[in-house]
Amino acid sequence: MKTYIKKTAFSLTIACSMAMITSCEKDFGDINDPWENKQYSVTIPPLYNSIVSSMPETGRGIASTFLYQATQLATNYAASGFRLDNQVGGTWENYYFALADYRKAIELLEADPQAAKMTNIRAMLQTLIALKTLKTTSLYGDMPYTEAARSMYGSQYYRPVYDKQADIFTAALADLKQAVDGFSTSADQVSMGASETLLRNDIPTWIKFANSIRLKYAMVMRDKNAAAADAIIAEALNKPLLGPDEVVAIDPVTMGLQIDRAGNYRGNFYVRMGTTMWNAMSSTNAEDGSGIFDLRTKIFFEPNSAGKWKPYPQNPPSNVQAETRNDTEGGKNDPYADVRLTTWAPAGTYYYSPLNIYYVGVRTFPDLLATGTEISFLKAEIYNRGIGGAAANPASAKQFYEEGITSSVKFWYKQANASEVWVVNKPAATPDPASLAAMLANPAVALSSTSATALAQIYKQNWISLFHQPLDAWILQRRTGNATPNVPLAPTSESLNFNRLTYPPVEVTSNFDNWKAVTGGTDSRSVKPWYMP
16 A cells, blocks of 8 residues: 655645645745646545555554553553643644545546446545544544635635534434445446555445444444434444454555554553453463463463563552663663564563563554454444344343454454564464353353343453554543443543543644634543543
């Protein structure tokens, strides 16, 4: 996959879109004219692929410094010192560049004489931008949408107003419905051919992808607008959805690229396995790991430098043993140092279990856009709660719950075994059937016959399965009212009452009036997004 158009980051609300046909002019005559002053035209395939190239998850530094602790997927043994407002701009910027590309692509499509035969291309574009829109608004709350990324059409769009999050959900979910209904297997459809780099023109999978996103975000908003959500859920359940072993992802292996995540764990990113996740994966605190029952534990994490399984307390007491910082003694105490990929035995000392060096260092793990695993857990939740027109059905809830766990375990075994750099303790390509059966039968995992307890278990296993998707885990945590596994955090925790990303500073300088209208002049991370209870 290639990024076809270079993206220059500057004020998004007043910037000329990168999708524009001509260069931006700033009233300086020809002093800023490039050599030969060429103008460029653009077509739909490179705009489409620019959007695809924007789909990998952004904000990994936010995950390492804030979200692991907030979601309790992992923990931080010290404050990183990174400021949230210095990290939020990348995700915001990534979205608005993609939205500008989308608007230009739709303009070109509608002007094309063959537009009537390009419903598949339109539906692909709608699916991708709807997913980005729903994920982005889920992170920030209200944001510019209707008027955003239109500066190419005139100065009236330079400072776009903020739309309400509820309205953005409604619009994006409507686009997804149009996409699901618009995909066609007709032979007369115009195809992008090899330029379709995500799903290679696999229309049945595109339908499942779009419908699965629609189901997921209907569930996100369900407790705030049950009538609208239930109608969407009922319809989505009766249309194709991703199966338990199906994923839609930015896959480095098939796309010929690498995704390097390791930099977000090294140095003063102080990440370790936390007690909340440990307690969800092990029945005892035995440091030899004899209490571990979750087969993913040794893929996500590893013992400390002394070979002991020791989680760092999620809410550490004052007398907790201090961890050796990653960034001391020339980095030799850093469990995430690249050198450990070739010399696995640590050179230094770290007292608490880190994330597995192979999980951190492997560059071929895909970025997941939608998974059948999550759909299985959503179905389990639906049948447990009896929502979306589905009657409560404990047997169906159990079926989909176990389906989700099984597919998650199988996925991670497959990924770890396929890794070229994974050497020590490499898992088999598939889990041992007896071990998987034992995991499903473990008292902490086996689904309870009590509905409320079962629902908590469904949320827990969905949460574990989202370990590789911390932004999605954060959405799950917030939309369920913190029903995912958690313990009270310390009053000094940077992640306490962390409900949304703050807006990037560029909004204060370039779109102040609209920013002030939505924030009241104080941009707080504790403000709950609309879908939170």
